[in-house]
Amino acid sequence: MQDEFLKGLLESFEYLEERPSKDWPSVKCLSTRLLEFLKQMRDERGFDMLSDLTAVDWQEETPRFTVVYHLYSTQKHNYLRVASDCSDEEPPSIPSVTSLWEGADWHEREAYDMFGIIFTGHPDLKRILMWEGYPYHPLRKDFPLAGKEVELPAADVAEATGEKVRPAPMAGGPFHAPQGGRMSASEPRGSDESWNEKLEKPTGE
Amino acid sequence: MANQVKEVSIGDVVNRSVEFEEDLKGEIMNINVGPSHPSTHGVLRLKVELDGEAVVKVEPVVGYLHRGDEKIAENMTYNQFIPYTDRLDYIAPLANNVAYVLAVEKLAGLEVPPRCQAIRLICCELARISSHLLGVGVYGMDTGALTVFMYTFTEREKLYTLFEQLTGARFTTSYTRIGGLARDLPEGWLGNVLNFLNQFEPVVEEIDKLLTRNRIFYDRTVGVGAISKEEAISYGITGPNLRASGVAYDLRKSNPYCGYEQYDFDVPVGSKGDCYDRWLVRMEEIRQSVRIVRQAINQIPDGPWYAEEAKKIYAPPKSKVLSSMEELIQNFMLVTEGPQMPAGEVYFEAENPKGSLGFYIVSKGGGVPYRLKIRAPSFCNLSILPQLLKGCMVADIPVVLGSIDFVLGECDR
Secondary structure (H helix, E strand, C coil): CHHHHHHHHHHHCCCCEECCCCCCCEEECCCCCHHHHHHHHHHHCCCCEEEEEEEEECCCCCCCEEEEEEEECCCCCCEEEEEEECCCCCCCEEECCCCCCCCHHHHHHHHHHHHCCEEECCCCCCCCCCCCCCCCCCCCCCCCCCCCCCCCCCHHHHHHHCCCCCCCCCCCCCEECCCCCCHHHCCCEECCCCCCCCCCCCCCC | CCCCCCCCCCCCHHHCCHHHHHHHCCCEEEEEECCCCHHHCCCCEEEEEEECCEEEEEEEECCCCCCCHHHHHCCCCCHHHHHHHHCCCCCCHHHHHHHHHHHHHHHHCCCCCHHHHHHHHHHHHHHHHHHHHHHHHHHHHHCCCHHHHHHHHHHHHHHHHHHHHHHCCCCCCCCEECCEECCCCCCCHHHHHHHHHHHHHHHHHHHHHHHCCCHHHHHHHCCCCCCCHHHHHHCCCCCHHHHHCCCCCCHHHHCCCCCHHHCCCCCCCCCCCCHHHHHHHHHHHHHHHHHHHHHHHHCCCCCCCCCCCCCCCCCCCHHHHCCCHHHHHHHHHHHHHCCCEEEEEEEEEEEECCEEEEEEEEEEEECCCCEEEEECHHHHHHCCHHHHHCCCECCHHHHHHHHHCCCHHHHHC
16 A cells, blocks of 8 residues: 555656655655645645654765655554755755744754754754754764864853863773674774774864 | 823723833843753753743753764664663653664564563553653642642652562663563562552542642643644644644554554543643543553463564573573674664654654664664654743743653753
8 A cells, every 4th residue: 555655656746756665655855846745745645744854964975965854644644754865065955844844943953953954944043952152063974973172152151160061081982893894803892983092082173 | 101191991902002002011021941940840941031920932942961862873783772762751761662672673674572562562551651640740740739749759669669670770771672672571570560550540540639620720721831733733742742632643553563453442632732631631541551551461472572583683591692602602793793784764653651752763784773863752842832832921831841741851862
């Protein structure tokens, strides 16, 4: 039944592409037609709830960032995954869906905060989990697990105490063996080696 | 201006002059609620703009408990992340454990044996009772009824004792594993749960008598903070809060997992979506959870409690690891490289006490997720606050916050 649904979708919207998925029907949509497509899904196909909105950083691939929407139908109880690539520039951008779902507001702020994706048309795009003025986007793959040294957000407190924020050292983070290769050749180690016993903690620039 | 006398009759509000309206408007006062404030249930901060007693604007500030769980998940194996799920909704850690492993098992295409499913289901429902007990207890406190809290916390204490017997920990349970559980049920545990339920049911009715028909509670909650059906869906609100708004949305019924379809239970649904409805829905869900746990205990299947055939996913029992070469290698590979997953993407949502807890996993194969996104119900439920609190009175803020029942550990991740 899900296959038929997906087939129907691909037939009626020529700008869609099928995406590999292990569970729910999944399509890839051009970012220029995204709003139009999602509106139709919401109004005509009954996907009335935006369950989740997030982004994935593909590192070396182009375009680098993909935004993934999970729609849910409160009537038919099924999901639809819609993915859309961001523009391939810095900062990456994609149209905001806050006009369709109020709940997209915070999700988009989070994706902006964590990945630095600009959602054009968002009423108040600012950081949500990190503090205002924080310079990095921590869920990008090039951001080290150990974090980077930054100034204390409250300048007056920093001045009074003379302290910067000092996170607890993680020395390479949680440990597991590298994937592939000979087991005998390697000890289990953290996948993020940007800060360990030998290397200094990465500084801002 | 104060000496000028103006005659205004009641009911003439619409026609009053612009000048007079300006007089009525007081100075806007900005107050800061939290991040460390008893009514914010954690570290939620609200920037509130007040005009006298009326709330003009509210801006929630979250993120004080942000630990970067999603970044951490990308750097460790699937099993290593289980303890981190305890710390999402730390009021119901067992339910998070189950939701997370179900998502990973969906990625692996693995189904666990019936006994394992039934144990997980009992865990989920006990976690729901525990979470709702805290929810209604502190909700009572927020409305000024201190006694309810004493009742619910006595019961939660007993639940914690049961969790300790089962998992070895009262709070951070980490009970599930990909493909099974950490251990089978301890001897006599189900009997202990039944004993607990037998003495718990009358207590629920007592809690009910304390508040449900209480005049003061009634006045403080009925009609306050109402969320309409359409609004709730548009904001992505889930769980008891959505059901209170009249949407019969329950993933246990509509997209069953852990064998929920085998059990008989009702989904309580509210009509107005106000604070009072949210109380009623939670109270009824406690009763329904008791009903489910009783059924599950009565028909708990025998047999294996972990997926024996999934050798690359579930670590073999310790006795075998110490005596057999093949199991030793298996165990070593699992601990060092992690359970091996195929490449692909899955999204799984479970009906947690606070709402739908979702995990979106992108895998490129191997033992570590490429991306793991946690869809936290409290995050979505809190996003409606600016809309919900606008026009309320100051005294309504704690009531509305209490009725939404959120956990910041999950919201901030």
